[in-house]
Each structure stands twice: as C-alpha cells, then as structure tokens.
C-alpha cells in the first residue's frame with residue numbers, strides 16, 4: 198500500500214529483484230509472485246490513494262480494491278507494507294488519510310503492518326531515525342500504530358539483496374509476534390465486497406454494450422459527416438482537470454495550469470475542425486447562492502464566449518475521486534443558472550484515466566453508483582475519459598469529437614442556444630465592469646491630486662539605533678530641503 202503516488206511498483210520490483218510490476222498505475226490490485234532471499238513471495242500491489250484526500254473523498258472502486266487486496270494472497274497476507282516517502286513531509290493531515298484507508302482492512306491490521314520508507318537515496322548516509330525524530334508527531338503516531346516496525350528501501354542502492362533480506366527477516370519476526378498467524382480479513386466484509394465487485398463488473402459490461410448500441414444507432418444516421426466548427430465549454434470543480442483537458446483537446450499548452458476567476462478562451466484547428474474551447478472558472482465548493490455575484494456572472498459569461506452557443510458543455514470530473522452528493526448538488530445548482538435543456542448538451546468528461554490503467558471507466562461508474570449515476574442519467578449516458586498526461590494520443594480526442602457530433606445529431610443539429618438569462622447576465626457583467634472602472638478612477642483621482650500637492654517624500658534612514666527621526670512632508674522646490682528633526 199502506498200501513501201501518495203511514488204510507485205509501489207518500484208518497491209515490488211525491488212523486492213522481487215526483477216521487473217514484474219509495470220510502472221503504469223492501475224485502479225485494480227496487481228498480484229505478482231517470485232522468489233527473494235530463498236523464500237517464495239507473493240506481492241499484491243494496491244492502487245494508490247491521493248495523499249491529501251480523506252477516505253470519504255476516495256472513490257468506491259479504490260475502497261473495494263483495498264479490501265479485496267487481502268483475498269489475492271489467500272488465506273491472508275503475512276505483512277502489510279505501508280510505503281511512506283522520506284523526501285516529502287509527513288504532516289498531521291496525512292495521519293487521518295492513512296488511518297482511514299488502512300483501517301478499511303479492519304482495526305487489527307496494524308499489528309501486521311510495517312512502515313516501508315522509500316526514496317531514491319534521498320537520505321544518503323543519514324540514519325532514518327534522524328528523519329523520524331525530525332518529522333515528529335504525525336510520523337511518531339504512525340510508527341506507534343505499527344509497534345515501531347519500519348524498514349528503509351533505498352531503491353537506488355547496490356545492496357539490494359541485504360535490504361530485502363533484512364525486510365523479510367523483519368516480516369518473519371512480526372509473524373512470530375502474531376503467534377505465527379497471517380492477517381485475516383473479516384469474512385463477511387470480504388464476501389460482501391466481492392459480491393459488490395462482481396455485480397459492478399456485470400453492470401459495467403452491460404453499460405458498455407448499451408452505450409455502444411446507442412452510439413451505433415446515431416452513427417448510422419451521421420455517416421462520415423462531421424462538424425467543421427466545434428465550440429466547447431469546460432466546467433467543473435477546482436482542479437478537476439479543466440485546463441489540462443483543454444490543452445489535450447487543442448493539442449498544445451494553450452491554458453496555464455493555474456486557478457483563474459475569469460473565463461479563458463482559446464482556439465485552434467484540430468482534426469480539420471475549428472475548435473473553440475472556453476474554460477469557465479472553477480465551481481465554488483459550497484452553495485451557489487452563497488457565491489459572489491461576480492462569480493455567477495462570470496460563469497454565465499463563459500457560455501457567451503462561445504457565441505452563438507456551445508455545441509457541448511463538458512462537465513469535468515476526476516476518476517480517482519469520489520463524486521459526492523454535495524459535489525452533485527453544487528453542479529446541479531450551477532446548471533440551474535442556465536435553461537432547462539442544458540442537460541441535452543452536456544457530456545461528463547472524466548480526467549486522470551491513467552489512474553484507471555486497464556480498468557474500464559464503466560467499472561468506476563458502476564462502483565460509485567448514487568450521485569454519479571444520476572448525473573449520467575441526466576446526460577443521457579454520455580461520457581468520455583481522457584488521460585491528459587499522454588501526449589500525441591489523437592484517438593482520445595477524436596473519440597470525444599465523435600461523441601459531441603453524435604450529441605449534436607441527437608439534438609437535431611442544434612447547439613446550446615444562448616438564452617435571455619445569459620444575455621442579461623452578460624449585460625449586467627458589462628455594466629459592473631464599467632462601474633468598476635469608474636470607481637477605480639474615482640479612487641485614483643484624489644490620490645493623484647494629493648500627490649501633486651505634497652510632492653514626494655524623501656526618507657533618510659540612519660543606521661544608528663538611538664537616532665529617532667521625524668520626517669515632515671515638504672513640497673520640494675528648487676531651493677527647498679527636507680526638514681528633518683532628529684533627537685538622539
């Protein structure tokens with residue numbers, strides 16, 4: 198198990214002494230077997246969780262896989278190796294993130310856990326104990342939970358054999374302390390999770406087929422026709438991947454990866470289409486009614502930038518994060534600012550496909566259920582998944598364009614038309630802009646007048662600690678010097 202993405206895979210390969218695990222991430226557990234230090238070893242790599250996200254924010258797929266990891270090394274693992282990086286601070290917040298994820302296996306799991314510190318020789322010759330003592334509180338808590346069991350793997354080191362031998366010795370000592378027992382997961386929880394995974398896989402398969410059928414029907418009507426122009430709006434929560442998705446669509450670094458309050462507008466020619474992409478400002482995490490009016494107007498304005506209206510609204514969501522009821526409420530409240538038929542023009546665009554690895558997106562959808570299901574129903578089962586980290590993968594963008602064109606076909610060749618509500622919001626935003634300029638000028642005028650009256654201040658700083666200086670502002674004339682009163 199790994200806290201924060203570093204790559205369990207490299208630790209797994211290091212222990213087995215060969216490249217058994219791929220460095221590619223996977224949302225499902227990966228099992229490998231081999232030999233190390235004269236023992237037969239089964240290693241199960243658990244998908245990583247986001248370092249700063251609580252268990253309540255982790256998606257169901259990840260939670261299920263953590264639980265099921267124990268059944269891949271039946272009858273149960275001798276050790277749970279919790280990988281912690283030494284080159285990153287271990288903060289108080291990490292404590293509850295780790296606790297939530299590890300304890301999915303049950304509270305007793307701590308007596309079978311060893312903290313495995315990894316780094317690419319970040320510590321050099323510095324003893325790990327110095328790192329532990331310097332980090333303090335939260336890391337001490339973790340080590341106490343594991344009865345002070347830890348080991349360091351320096352994956353760059355040449356002494357791999359000795360490091361692995363030492364680690365396996367520590368595992369054996371721990372097993373002896375546990376009355377020669379391996380860890381056994383609660384059978385009911387395990388059975389229930391297995392059943393949920395089985396059903397999710399069935400439904401995922403069914404969903405894939407339904408989508409395929411639905412798309413084939415529309416495709417047969419479209420033939421080879423494609424739109425010469427595409428206008429798209431990216432919207433979603435903070436750091437969902439809007440700018441990255443925009444860059445992947447346009448095939449260049451058009452959007453900067455920084456949070457902006459104002460909408461951004463970029464254009465380009467992609468696959469023989471003139472593409473306009475607008476990124477609307479990220480949604481506030483709370484109630485839309487409580488957000489500043491300026492922000493609401495900016496959100497409406499982002500659609501206006503796609504004049505006469507966007508072909509698609511892309512709702513951007515991360516696949517590696519839970520889509521909660523609260524997220525859904527905020528999203529719905531935003532779309533309610535627009536007209537009712539907005540749902541006919543929306544597609545859910547998942548990012549972070551690389552986290553899924555070989556796992557189909559449908560497995561994530563079916564494991565999540567609840568709010569995500571309802572959202573997809575509203576979008577009539579239209580979704581797409583992107584890995585924005587991969588460059589020059591034209592296929593993922595082409596497929597998105599095809600899905601957008603199918604949606605436009607379903608909408609009888611119509612894009613989302615800007616309604617009066619949006620036009621009113623744009624007018625209100627312009628008026629606010631004009632008033633803002635006037636206010637700025639008004640605020641500047643008296644300052645400039647004062648400045649002209651008093652001239653400039655000149656400040657002398659004497660490097661004598663007992664010298665008190667009183668400076669009086671004076672108008673600087675040709676023959677005027679500054680009036681300085683000093684007292685020691």
Ligand SMILES: Nc1nc2c(ncn2[C@@H]2O[C@H](COP(=O)(O)OP(=O)(O)OP(=O)(O)O)[C@@H](O)[C@H]2O)c(=O)[nH]1
Nearest residue numbers: 435436437438439440441454456479548549584585
């Ligand atoms: N691994 C991976 N990282 C991604 C992917 N998409 C986005 N990211 C990362 O996620 C982080 C946020 O991405 P942005 O594109 O800035 O997200 P955003 O929604 O525009 O963020 P704000 O505008 O700040 O709300 C960045 O560190 C990206 O590199 C993806 O498909 N895979």
Ligand SMILES: [Mg+2]
Nearest residue numbers: 439440455456
């Ligand atoms: Mg952005």
